[in-house]
Amino acid sequence: MLRYTVKRLLQLSVALLGLSLLLFAWFKALPGGPENRLLPENATDQQREALRASLGLDDPVWVQYGEFLGRIVRFDFGSSLSSGRPVATELADRLPATIELSLAAMVIAVGIGIPLGYLAAKRRGTWLDFTAVSGSLLGTCIPIFFLAAMLKVVFAQELGLLPTAFRLSAGAQYTDVTGLRVLDGLITGEFDVAWDALLHLVLPAIALSSIPLAVIVRITRASVLDVVGEDYVRTADAKGLKPATIRGRHVMRNAMLPIATIIGLLLGSLFAGAVLTESVFAFGGIGSFVYQATTERDYPALMGFILVIAVFYVVINLIVDLSYGFLDPRVRVRK
Amino acid sequence: MRTSPIPVRRALAAAAGAAMALGLFTACGSDGGSQGDADTAEDFDFSCPERTDGDPAPDEAANESQPFVFGSPGDPTSIDPVLASDGETFRVTRQIFETLISTDCTDNAPGLAESWDQNPEGTEWTFHLREGVTFHDGTALDGAAVCANFDRWANFKGGFQSPNFTYYYSAVFGGFAENDPAMGIESESIYEGCTADGLDATISLSKYTSSFPGAFTLSSFSIISPASLEAVADAELPAADSPLPEYSQTAGTLAGTGPFTLTDWNHSEQQVTLERNDEYWGEKAGVKTLIFRTISDETARRQALEAGDIHGYDLAAPADVQPLLDAGFQVPVRGVFNLLYLTYTQGHAPLEDHAVREALSYAVDRQRLVDSVLPPGGLVATQFQPPSLEGWSEDVVQYEYDPEKAKDMLAEAGHEDLTLEFCYPTDVTRPYMPAPKDIFDMIAADLEAAGVTVEARPISWVEYIPATRSGDCPLYLLGWTGDFSDPYNFLGTWFAAPSTEWGFDNQEIFDAIAAANTEPDEATRVDLWKTANEAIMEELPGLPLTSSPPSIAFAANVYPPDVSPLTQEDFSQVYFTAGS
Numbered sequence: 001m002l003r004y005t006v007k008r009l010l011q012l013s014v015a016l017l018g019l020s021l022l023l024f025a026w027f028k029a030l031p032g033g034p035e036n037r038l039l040p041e042n043a044t045d046q047q048r049e050a051l052r053a054s055l056g057l058d059d060p061v062w063v064q065y066g067e068f069l070g071r072i073v074r075f076d077f078g079s080s081l082s083s084g085r086p087v088a089t090e091l092a093d094r095l096p097a098t099i100e101l102s103l104a105a106m107v108i109a110v111g112i113g114i115p116l117g118y119l120a121a122k123r124r125g126t127w128l129d130f131t132a133v134s135g136s137l138l139g140t141c142i143p144i145f146f147l148a149a150m151l152k153v154v155f156a157q158e159l160g161l162l163p164t165a166f167r168l169s170a171g172a173q174y175t176d177v178t179g180l181r182v183l184d185g186l187i188t189g190e191f192d193v194a195w196d197a198l199l200h201l202v203l204p205a206i207a208l209s210s211i212p213l214a215v216i217v218r219i220t221r222a223s224v225l226d227v228v229g230e231d232y233v234r235t236a237d238a239k240g241l242k243p244a245t246i247r248g249r250h251v252m253r254n255a256m257l258p259i260a261t262i263i264g265l266l267l268g269s270l271f272a273g274a275v276l277t278e279s280v281f282a283f284g285g286i287g288s289f290v291y292q293a294t295t296e297r298d299y300p301a302l303m304g305f306i307l308v309i310a311v312f313y314v315v316i317n318l319i320v321d322l323s324y325g326f327l328d329p330r331v332r333v334r335k
Numbered sequence: 336m337r338t339s340p341i342p343v344r345r346a347l348a349a350a351a352g353a354a355m356a357l358g359l360f361t362a363c364g365s366d367g368g369s370q371g372d373a374d375t376a377e378d379f380d381f382s383c384p385e386r387t388d389g390d391p392a393p394d395e396a397a398n399e400s401q402p403f404v405f406g407s408p409g410d411p412t413s414i415d416p417v418l419a420s421d422g423e424t425f426r427v428t429r430q431i432f433e434t435l436i437s438t439d440c441t442d443n444a445p446g447l448a449e450s451w452d453q454n455p456e457g458t459e460w461t462f463h464l465r466e467g468v469t470f471h472d473g474t475a476l477d478g479a480a481v482c483a484n485f486d487r488w489a490n491f492k493g494g495f496q497s498p499n500f501t502y503y504y505s506a507v508f509g510g511f512a513e514n515d516p517a518m519g520i521e522s523e524s525i526y527e528g529c530t531a532d533g534l535d536a537t538i539s540l541s542k543y544t545s546s547f548p549g550a551f552t553l554s555s556f557s558i559i560s561p562a563s564l565e566a567v568a569d570a571e572l573p574a575a576d577s578p579l580p581e582y583s584q585t586a587g588t589l590a591g592t593g594p595f596t597l598t599d600w601n602h603s604e605q606q607v608t609l610e611r612n613d614e615y616w617g618e619k620a621g622v623k624t625l626i627f628r629t630i631s632d633e634t635a636r637r638q639a640l641e642a643g644d645i646h647g648y649d650l651a652a653p654a655d656v657q658p659l660l661d662a663g664f665q666v667p668v669r670g671v672f673n674l675l676y677l678t679y680t681q682g683h684a685p686l687e688d689h690a691v692r693e694a695l696s697y698a699v700d701r702q703r704l705v706d707s708v709l710p711p712g713g714l715v716a717t718q719f720q721p722p723s724l725e726g727w728s729e730d731v732v733q734y735e736y737d738p739e740k741a742k743d744m745l746a747e748a749g750h751e752d753l754t755l756e757f758c759y760p761t762d763v764t765r766p767y768m769p770a771p772k773d774i775f776d777m778i779a780a781d782l783e784a785a786g787v788t789v790e791a792r793p794i795s796w797v798e799y800i801p802a803t804r805s806g807d808c809p810l811y812l813l814g815w816t817g818d819f820s821d822p823y824n825f826l827g828t829w830f831a832a833p834s835t836e837w838g839f840d841n842q843e844i845f846d847a848i849a850a851a852n853t854e855p856d857e858a859t860r861v862d863l864w865k866t867a868n869e870a871i872m873e874e875l876p877g878l879p880l881t882s883s884p885p886s887i888a889f890a891a892n893v894y895p896p897d898v899s900p901l902t903q904e905d906f907s908q909v910y911f912t913a914g915s
Binding site for chain 1: 402404406410412413418420494496497498499500502505506517518519520521522574575576577578579583584602603604605606608624626628629630631632634635638639641642643644645762763765795796797798799800801804813814815824828829
């Protein structure tokens with residue numbers, strides 16, 4: 001297992017190096033430079049040239065890439081061109097919001113998606129199945145900004161139950177431990193902060209969960225349908241095992257393999273997909289930061305963000321791979 | 336061809352009507368007529384009409400206990416205003432730090448200096464400071480404090496000289512005491528020094544430009560306590576891509592003189608918290624706590640206001656203005672201080688032909704743009720500067736919408752089947768251009784109606800500026816929002832010398848602008864600017880389209896600040912009102 005993990009991590013390093021080279025070449029090939037965003041539109045050509053020169057953007061690309069790599073190995077992502085703050089600090093400030101939001105969305109998606117998918121499979125052809133399947137179709141089709149607007153109109157503006165934006169109420173005092181506000185509030189005993197953060201988390205998490213929820217419902221349903229037809233389930237049933245045991249030990253455990261893979265992939269994509277949700281709910285995560293970085297050709301910020309996302313993606317998939325060993329003894333045996 | 340100034344008045348009257356129809360107010364109004372007088376264009380102060388919302392009683396309990404929360408479209412970048420060039424930073428720093436000269440509407444007004452003098456050459460500016468002003472750290476404001484600030488900026492080294500950080504300093508003063516070759520600034524500084532005498536400070540320049548005294552109103556040149564500057568004197572910014580120094584990102588490092596002090600800057604919550612300065616020399620702030628929170632999405636800002644999560648926000652979408660008003664929110668109309676134009680890039684045949692440029696100008700229905708795309712308060716532009724600036728001329732040549740005339744002129748010029756490429760930006764809105772695609776569509780439809788085939792060329796903003804600068808686009812939309820009261824800030828940056836972005840070479844215009852820019856005498860300078868504007872509209876390098884005020888919205892239970900054409904709202908005027 002250790003050897004396998006080390007091998008995967010080495011593969012990861014090579015993948016990241018290749019990715020950084022690819023991204024760097026791509027960013028540099030894009031027309032237009034950051035000076036056109038950083039300076040007002042009536043800045044003179046001399047001022048734009050001065051800025052390009054002072055940022056080293058006129059150096060040959062390989063020189064710039066060399067400097068970039070040199071910084072990365074020192075764990076220095078450089079500073080964001082638009083905010084002037086170190087990229088690592090920006091990411092550290094904003095990443096917890098994205099993690100909190102993604103986890104909350106995944107809790108909703110998994111917490112509702114798996115039972116619903118299971119029930120839809122067990123009651124195939126009933127109104128519940130029909131509702132779950134058509135609901136999941138709707139979930140994948142509905143644009144997040146539209147869903148977000150609807151949620152805000154109903155729960156914030158009409159019912160006044162939930163806030164429309166931010167992670168905490170204005171001026172709220174809190175103790176920062178992990179950066180995950182709900183968790184921090186629980187850890188430090190600031191339950192009012194935890195409650196406030198939870199209220200702020202509900203709508204964006206629901207909006208972000210719509211697509212993964214839909215996917216998980218469909219995958220679970222299909223996977224369970226696949227498994228319940230297997231001989232070993234029928235045998236278990238014939239042996240007179242309790243339905244709960246059949247469900248837990250034979251059906252769900254086997255059905256979980258494709259679901260776990262999908263959850264891993266979805267969690268990675270949630271990080272990237274949070275861009276829109278965070279922007280619509282002013283959630284202050286890396287989503288809005290990276291959107292701004294993209295439009296401004298803020299190369300250091302973009303490189304930092306993409307490398308972090310890549311690491312997350314690979315790490316999550318590594319965890320999923322390792323979880324197969326737990327879920328499926330045959331995988332363990334093969335290793 | 337000259338036409339009568341009547342359309343100008345009509346446009347202004349339309350703007351006046353639109354503003355008055357809102358039944359609310361707008362701002363500043365140092366010299367505007369009263370509301371009752373505002374029924375004709377001549378009497379209507381189109382830049383800053385008087386506000387008419389009275390003086391509602393404050394809700395004292397709410398003002399002391401409830402923070403006023405404002406939704407900003409973006410994050411501030413630096414507490415030290417000289418290191419910034421963006422409006423979101425200045426929105427915050429303007430509440431904490433003050434400049435020598437302030438603005439009343441678009442006019443210069445006393446700030447930290449009660450008055451100021453210039454020598455006849457315009458190279459020595461003496462500021463007579465207010466008595467009894469203290470910084471938030473308890474030290475007193477005097478001439479020496481002012482000089483300490485100017486000397487500090489002039490002696491910036493290394494990355495502090497990059498236009499990425501000190502754009503406005505190098506734009507106004509040319510360069511630094513010792514230009515760092517690595518920072519790309521090559522022009523010499525015109526700042527020669529500062530001498531202090533009690534409450535007087537005299538700033539010496541090597542030459543006059545019309546940027547003065549308007550440039551002294553720039554938030555970048557806010558006066559900071561020398562004691563607090565001394566404490567951060569070791570801060571380093573070695574290169575243009577170095578992180579901004581820690582002091583510029585942290586509350587409590589720099590002391591200003593403004594109505595608020597900065598108590599917290601929470602980067603992860605994108606929230607800046609200010610508290611009332613009870614020792615303020617002027618009128619004390621209405622609310623005890625003022626919070627700026629970033630909401631980058633304009634729909635999210637509106638929804639947050641509607642849900643009561645915030646009490647005001649800036650850059651409301653034009654389409655949201657009327658629904659907000661109908662729902663009881665306040666959307667005070669700012670005066671206009673920007674300009675959107677359509678360029679006819681000469682060098683792309685047949686745009687060198689004056690008759691073609693004229694024909695295209697007659698083809699565009701600018702009033703329709705104002706009526707259907709812009710927020711209330713927008714108006715048709717007749718020249719390349721907003722009407723509130725000195726030198727705006729009623730006698731410029733005008734090109735009233737006349738599609739038949741446009742067709743005839745194109746036929747006469749032998750261009751009945753003219754095809755032109757038309758560029759517009761895709762991923763941006765600007766205060767002068769709230770909906771680039773909509774504006775493009777309307778103008779393109781007008782041109783098509785006159786028989787011109789338009790080839791659309793959408794371009795992302797980071798590519799748009801180089802594409803238009805290089806003269807690559809025959810037709811394109813662009814504009815500018817003024818930094819301060821100075822026509823050169825508009826005309827000079829466009830028409831001071833031949834450029835590929837316009838493609839024309841008219842020495843008469845270049846000379847007229849140079850003459851106005853270097854004339855220290857105000858009355859003479861105003862005439863020179865008028866001459867320049869008239870020469871430009873004869874040449875017709877492009878068509879000035881519109882000026883439009885970016886909309887700002889507030890909750891019903893709030894007394895909003897006087898709104899400013901320069902978007903320089905003073906939030907100390909804000910308070911919660913009783914009985915709502």
